[in-house]
Amino acid sequence: MQATTLKPPRERRWSRQNSNPVLGVAMILPAAVALALFQFLPLITAALNSLQSFSPFDQSSTGWVGFDNYLELLADPAFRSALFNTFLYIVLMLGLTIPLALVLAVLIDKRLPGSTWARNAIIGALAASEAVTALIWNQMYEPSSGLFNAILNAMQLPGQPFLTGSGQALISIVVMSVWKDVGLPMLIFLAGLQAIPRELPEAAELDGATERQIFWTITLPLLRPSVIVALFMTTITATRIFTPILIMTQGGPQGSTTNLALYSYLLGFEFQSPGAASASVVCMLLVLALITAAQGLILRDKGAN
Amino acid sequence: MTSMAIPEAATETRTLRFGFLLRHGPTIFLLLAIGFIFVFPIAWAALSSFKSTSDIITGTFPLSWSSFLPTRPTVENYIYLFTELNFQRNLLNTLIAACGQVGIAVVASSLAGYAFARLRFPGNGVVFALLLLTAFVPIEAIIVPLYRIMQWLGLVSTYPALFLPFACNPFGIFLMRQAFRDIPLEMEEAAKIDGAGPFRVFLTIALPNVKPTLATLVLIQFIWAWNAYLWPLVVMQDPNKQIAQVAIANLKSIPNYPMDGPLFAAATAVTIPLVILSIVLQRYYVRGLVTSGMK
Numbered sequence: 270m271q272a273t274t275l276k277p278p279r280e281r282r283w284s285r286q287n288s289n290p291v292l293g294v295a296m297i298l299p300a301a302v303a304l305a306l307f308q309f310l311p312l313i314t315a316a317l318n319s320l321q322s323f324s325p326f327d328q329s330s331t332g333w334v335g336f337d338n339y340l341e342l343l344a345d346p347a348f349r350s351a352l353f354n355t356f357l358y359i360v361l362m363l364g365l366t367i368p369l370a371l372v373l374a375v376l377i378d379k380r381l382p383g384s385t386w387a388r389n390a391i392i393g394a395l396a397a398s399e400a401v402t403a404l405i406w407n408q409m410y411e412p413s414s415g416l417f418n419a420i421l422n423a424m425q426l427p428g429q430p431f432l433t434g435s436g437q438a439l440i441s442i443v444v445m446s447v448w449k450d451v452g453l454p455m456l457i458f459l460a461g462l463q464a465i466p467r468e469l470p471e472a473a474e475l476d477g478a479t480e481r482q483i484f485w486t487i488t489l490p491l492l493r494p495s496v497i498v499a500l501f502m503t504t505i506t507a508t509r510i511f512t513p514i515l516i517m518t519q520g521g522p523q524g525s526t527t528n529l530a531l532y533s534y535l536l537g538f539e540f541q542s543p544g545a546a547s548a549s550v551v552c553m554l555l556v557l558a559l560i561t562a563a564q565g566l567i568l569r570d571k572g573a574n
Numbered sequence: 575m576t577s578m579a580i581p582e583a584a585t586e587t588r589t590l591r592f593g594f595l596l597r598h599g600p601t602i603f604l605l606l607a608i609g610f611i612f613v614f615p616i617a618w619a620a621l622s623s624f625k626s627t628s629d630i631i632t633g634t635f636p637l638s639w640s641s642f643l644p645t646r647p648t649v650e651n652y653i654y655l656f657t658e659l660n661f662q663r664n665l666l667n668t669l670i671a672a673c674g675q676v677g678i679a680v681v682a683s684s685l686a687g688y689a690f691a692r693l694r695f696p697g698n699g700v701v702f703a704l705l706l707l708t709a710f711v712p713i714e715a716i717i718v719p720l721y722r723i724m725q726w727l728g729l730v731s732t733y734p735a736l737f738l739p740f741a742c743n744p745f746g747i748f749l750m751r752q753a754f755r756d757i758p759l760e761m762e763e764a765a766k767i768d769g770a771g772p773f774r775v776f777l778t779i780a781l782p783n784v785k786p787t788l789a790t791l792v793l794i795q796f797i798w799a800w801n802a803y804l805w806p807l808v809v810m811q812d813p814n815k816q817i818a819q820v821a822i823a824n825l826k827s828i829p830n831y832p833m834d835g836p837l838f839a840a841a842t843a844v845t846i847p848l849v850i851l852s853i854v855l856q857r858y859y860v861r862g863l864v865t866s867g868m869k
Contacts, residue, residue: 289772293695296776300686301701303678303742308708310723311716318719376605381598383605389853390612392860396852397616398801400819401841404826405619408834414635416618423637448612453863460864509712512803516823530714537718538808550715557710 318547328543338548348549350524351532354439355508355556358528361443362450362507367499370451371492374458375484388459395452403516406445407432410517432517435525442513442526450506454499461495462488497568501561508557529553616845618642623651623842627835651839661840663814664821668844671736671806671817672799678741679795680788687750688776692762702751709744713805721808731812737799746791749865753787754780790862793855800848818844 322334342348373391377384394402409416410431418428431441469491470483478486489496511530514520520527520535527535529549537546595602622630624644633640655661689695690702713720720739721730729735757780765779766772781788803819810816822840825833852859 289693290695292772293689293693293698296685296689296693297701300682300742300747301705303682303738304705304708304744306723307720307739307742308711308716309704311719312708312711314719314722315716373608376601376608379598379601381602381605383602383609387605387609387612389856390609392856393616393849393853394612395863396797396801396849396859397845398803398819398848400801400803400823401619401845402615404823404837404841405615407826408622408630408838409615409618411634414631416634416641419635419637419641422635448615456860456864460860505710505712509714511714515804516826530712534714534717538721543718546718550718554711554715557712561710 315547315550318543319551321544323543325541328541334544338544339552342545342548342552347524347527348532351527351529351549352552352556354526355528355530355553357439358443358510359504359507359556359560361440362446362510363500363503365443365447366451366454366503366507367496369447370454370499371458371496373451373455374462375488377455378459378462391452391455394449395456397449399449399512400516402445402449403513406448406513407517410441433522435522438518438522438526442510442517445513445517446506446510450503453506454503457495457499457502458492461492465491493568497564500564500568504560504564505557508553508560529556616849619838620842620846623835623838624648625835625838626650627832630834630838631832651835652843655836655839655843659821659836659840661818661821661843664816664818665844667733667736667815668800668817668819670733671802672796674733675737675741675799676792676795678737679743679746680791682742683746683750683791684781684784684788686747688754688780690747690751691754692776692780693772702747705747706744709748713740717804717808724809729809731810731815733815735809736802736806736815736817740798740802740805741795746795749787749791749862750784752865753784757783786858789855790858790865793851793858794862797848797852797859800844 318330319338320333320335321330322332322337323329324331373387377388412418412428412430412433415431417431421428430437432438465488469487473483473487508528509530510528511534514526514528514531515534518526520531529552533546533549533553536542536549621642621644624647625633625640626646626648629640629644629646633645635641639645686705690698724730724735724739729738761783762775762779765775770778801819802817803823806817807820807823810820818840822837822844825837825840
């Protein structure tokens with residue numbers, strides 16, 4: 270009874286006097302206009318442009334061509350490779366970031382000496398800019414005079430091409446991105462862990478459960494909402510990886526690090542091909558939508574069981 | 575009584591501390607190592623900024639102390655950066671863009687956030703859902719048509735072009751809406767009974783009550799604007815108005831003229847203050863990041 274008086278039901282957030290349509294519309298107007306102009310209009314333009322052809326001289330539309338741009342893309346091996354790489358980035362980023370973020374969050378949540386140091390360091394990496402991070406790692410990855418090969422050399426291991434090897438460039442970019450971006454899912458897990466009442470794992474410990482059992486049977490199921498959010502945000506991060514690629518490899522060697530974001534950018538700005546660039550952007554958004562929808566579906570099914 | 579208890583407690587603490595270290599030693603070591611890994615690249619760049627360019631190129635490989643530490647420390651990179659390269663100009667441009675973005679974000683997000691939280695008007699729910707939808711559209715996807723819109727508005731290579739498109743973002747609106755919803759309705763109603771109109775209530779009651787969230791909004795927008803790279807790269811073609819991030823990246827690609835020293839110096843000058851800011855104000859920073867995902 271007391272709880273209901275303390276916490277008013279949802280409907281109460283609009284009090285009767287607040288029915289003021291003119292003021293309401295006026296207050297959302299600046300944000301709504303800006304988002305319409307700078308987010309929805311480009312999005313709609315991209316979708317419409319993907320169905321048109323353009324004059325190579327003045328970039329004006331020369332008419333509707335249906336799905337010709339998409340067919341043209343599918344016939345382009347560079348597009349298929351960019352599409353594949355987009356999935357590769359997403360799979361690698363999720364596979365490395367989410368477990369690592371979970372381990373880091375559990376370690377930091379122990380609140381031992383060193384927890385604050387580790388958390389601060391991770392937050393620092395997260396706040397640094399993508400461009401500067403890419404430039405610094407680019408120096409460390411430098412094959413002939415870089416730090417990583419100096420370390421490998423000192424350990425009597427063979428030097429690696431890193432960003433200049435078509436088999437290693439993509440994973441090198443992923444490793445850098447994991448270092449940079451693991452902080453966000455880690456902070457989400459940390460908030461999730463701190464929301465778990467301490468009594469639960471403590472009671473299990475009294476009953477003789479090992480630390481590992483507690484993690485798998487109590488902590489992880491309770492973290493499910495955090496896992497969903499972290500997966501979702503990391504998927505967006507992984508789909509849109511762009512600045513590090515542009516700075517470190519420009520998509521090379523031999524297109525091995527080009528994803529759809531970079532491919533669309535190059536088509537649009539370097540090759541002045543708005544139709545195909547727009548179609549490629551729509552494909553990128555479809556990939557993002559498909560993967561997030563699949564994640565939602567899979568995780569929901571698990572919850573129902 | 576108390577004088578008896580103190581030495582006893584001290585030995586007890588000592589044995590406790592020893593047992594604690596024995597039990598948690600490996601984890602503590604692991605935490606220290608994790609922190610080191612995340613600090614290392616930025617710290618390495620900061621240390622390298624005190625090496626001459628030739629020391630950076632020849633001193634890193636093979637591995638020795640000079641791979642990590644400036645054995646012949648010099649501030650020549652910083653002098654070169656702020657005299658020859660006029661890097662303060664780029665820093666000022668970054669600051670202008672960041673202040674523009676923060677200013678617009680605070681005003682637009684507070685207004686819209688309050689309207690969505692408290693005012694009833696037709697289409698409230700639909701418009702809010704539509705605005706949130708844009709959170710899923712990465713800038714990389716809309717950059718080409720957005721550039722055309724800026725051309726059409728005649729804003730290419732102007733300061734507003736740097737911050738206008740991303741100052742209003744769903745994150746800020748969402749953050750402010752959550753904050754306004756958490757204010758007890760009774761507070762606002764009391765002001766209304768005293769005869770204040772809804773906009774006055776917003777200014778005098780609601781806004782002062784969401785100061786911590788405003789701090790979060792300011793900090794996160796500032797960090798985002800400070801770190802922006804791709805959009806300024808595309809929309810700003812006037813080198814005098816170019817922001818610091820793009821100017822630093824340009825140092826990498828000067829053919830046959832290595833700029834590694836100035837590059838590290840510029841990266842340090844831009845990154846270290848921001849990293850320290852985010853750590854000192856992490857209460858606000860982390861809450862903003864986590865809120866954007868959680869609710």
